[in-house]
Amino acid sequence: MAENLILEARGLDAGYGEIQVLWGVDLAVRRGEITALIGSNGAGKTTLMRTLSGLVAVRGGVYRSEGHDLAGRSAAEILSHGIVHVPEGRRLFGAMSVEENLLMGAYLRSASRAAIRRDLDQVYTTFPKLRERRNQQAATLSGGEQQMCAIGRGLMSAPLLLMIDELSLGLSPLLVEQLVDALRALNKDGTSILLVEQDVTIALDLCDRAFVMDMGRIVREGSGEELLADPIVRDAYLGVLQE
Ligand SMILES: Nc1ncnc2c1ncn2[C@@H]1O[C@H](COP(=O)(O)OP(=O)(O)OP(=O)(O)O)[C@@H](O)[C@H]1O
Numbered sequence: 001m002a003e004n005l006i007l008e009a010r011g012l013d014a015g016y017g018e019i020q021v022l023w024g025v026d027l028a029v030r031r032g033e034i035t036a037l038i039g040s041n042g043a044g045k046t047t048l049m050r051t052l053s054g055l056v057a058v059r060g061g062v063y064r065s066e067g068h069d070l071a072g073r074s075a076a077e078i079l080s081h082g083i084v085h086v087p088e089g090r091r092l093f094g095a096m097s098v099e100e101n102l103l104m105g106a107y108l109r110s111a112s113r114a115a116i117r118r119d120l121d122q123v124y125t126t127f128p129k130l131r132e133r134r135n136q137q138a139a140t141l142s143g144g145e146q147q148m149c150a151i152g153r154g155l156m157s158a159p160l161l162l163m164i165d166e167l168s169l170g171l172s173p174l175l176v177e178q179l180v181d182a183l184r185a186l187n188k189d190g191t192s193i194l195l196v197e198q199d200v201t202i203a204l205d206l207c208d209r210a211f212v213m214d215m216g217r218i219v220r221e222g223s224g225e226e227l228l229a230d231p232i233v234r235d236a237y238l239g240v241l242q243e
């Protein structure tokens with residue numbers, strides 16, 4: 001495995017019961033980069049993230065990170081390895097406060113209280129709204145605030161790789177812009193990110209590298225710029241007809 005890769009999947013197969021969803025997926029995520037995963041509804045993006053986080057079993061192929069074989073590992077083991085999933089729909093602990101939710105992200109860490117306090121402060125610097133609302137019950141946050149809290153909770157586990165499923169879903173353009181800026185800043189500070197994003201323009205603009213999924217397979221791979229210029233991607237995912 002090349003040194004700059006933090007995650008590598010080769011020929012990954014996975015599914016639910018009788019149904020196979022992922023067919024020989026190859027994915028390589030490089031350290032320090034933002035990697036995007038795009039594709040139409042039902043292509044298998046969420047299933048791939050759930051497989052990478054150990055919630056769906058690997059049925060075939062290779063899944064490695066930093067010299068560790070992660071195929072067949074439990075979700076808890078994969079999380080403690082540093083692969084952190086911010087799921088579609090955010091899934092906060094609704095009855096708990098914002099700060100309690102954030103601290104849950106640090107639950108598996110053996111870091112000192114001081115280190116956790118520093119990271120909490122860092123999350124509040126990234127998302128000042130969360131500091132203002134730290135004692136508010138998570139269930140009563142707006143959609144955008146919930147997304148910030150879910151990302152913040154992911155950051156609290158000091159991730160090797162932060163995987164975010166559907167960054168912009170249901171959020172206003174202004175909020176999406178703020179979140180995109182926050183992700184850029186986090187990435188600049190060294191956080192590696194794997195992003196699933198329905199808005200292909202946002203995804204390709206933000207990422208260093210992108211993978212396109214269709215019917216459970218990776219059908220294209222390239223830099224964000226390359227894929228933005230790719231006539232097939234433009235036609236299928238940007239609604240731009242070929243000239
Ligand atoms: N728990 C499940 N049981 C059975 N089939 C499932 C399950 N979850 C997803 N699927 C099927 O797997 C396929 C891929 O779904 P997945 O949610 O991974 O797609 P997606 O690319 O994330 O789509 P979207 O863009 O709509 O979120 C779909 O055909 C879906 O119906």
Ligand SMILES: [Mg+2]
Pocket residue numbers: 045046047088165
């Ligand atoms: Mg999905």
